[in-house]
Amino acid sequence: MRLLLDTRSAASPSSLAGQGSEVGDDDLTRLYAWPSDGGVRANFVSTLDGSAAGGDGRSGSINTDADGRVFHLQRELADCVLVGAGTARAEGYRRGATPIFVVSGRGHLPESLSEGEGSVVLVTCASSGLEPSDEVWVEGDDDVDLRTVVARLRDAGMPCILAEGGPSLFHDLLAAGLVDELALTIAPRLVGGDATRVVAGTPLDGASGLDAEIGHLLEEDGSLLTLWRITPVA
Template sequence: MRLLLDSRSPSASGTVGDDDLARLYAWPEGGGVRANFVSTLDGSAVGGDGRSGSINTEADGRVFHLQRELADCVLVGAGTARAEGYRRGSTPLFVVSGRGHLPESLATGEGDVVLVTCAASGREPADDVWVEGDTEVDLRSVVARLHDAGMPCVLAEGGPSLFHDLLDAGLVAELALTMAPRLVGGDGTRVVAGSPLDGRSGFDTEVVHLLEEDGSLLTLWRLTS
């Protein structure tokens, strides 16, 4: 993998190894919410089968797993977890579902999984069920609770609707985006799906780093507004 740009070390370039990647993708001091997505060159966050897994590349997969290792926890929408066939793993997984439904693939197995829902779902609070908000999940409360629980480094893996809501709540600090060297056509969902962000014209960003491997461009962006 080649480093093309590192805003924290402007003179750095060339081939990077595992230790370099761990440094590049380390969370800022104090943690924060980082969203992670892959997109085709024509802007689709999914392939023809409606899954992001079908547009992943080998380089994206390496960085995906590295970020999970570096994160304190993973935050994901139930729809994405269901569509992508999520399984339990070594990183604690927090699954957001307003209806209080946990995907069957996560019902059993090794690893911590917490269902994050709202009171309208009818679910009762428990160690593995967080009830935050009345009629919809209060994401600000969820992120604050994660921080208080010693998990400030949050990796948000989608889907696009959850990413929209995290942005709308002003909770996203960084975006790790891989641009896969593919064109798929169609009307696939973008990495952000939903209405205009609370009347804003959008969020400004600044590049943190840019990597390349076999045509895949792996970027990290800091949100500035």
């Protein structure tokens, strides 16, 4: 894997002067480390023609080896994973070492996460009819209050939050001003069709959208792996 750009390190200038340098495991850990105060980082993969999924409707079908390597590293570095129930169901999520918080307004936990080792919490709202417990967080009345959820995760000692989608949840997190960073892999593929982009929903911040600043750019076998800082709305 080659480092093409790193704007966060004083040792690497904000230019392509370091183009072509190889990065090892320690370098990747540094590049994908969360800021000292944590934050919400979204992680997505997209094709060259802007699709967040392959022809089967799954992001897993457009993953590359480089993207998979970074995906697993970010999970190791994160305190928790935040994911929509639809994405967890479509991608066949399983329990693991990193706690998973599944957002579902209807209060439905995907079957693949109902059993096994590892922590899973269902995050829902009062309209689901579920009672709150250690395994069920009820935040909000008719919709899940994501601001409260993120604050609660921080208060619970999990400030490094990895949001893995789907596109609708990512939209809602962006609209609420909760996303600090976006890790986006651009896979060297074209799939066509009408698949959803990484953000699905109404226009963000009116007509102007949200700005982002690049943190780093990596390349391996045609895959471009980027990390962006989302500029807060003034």
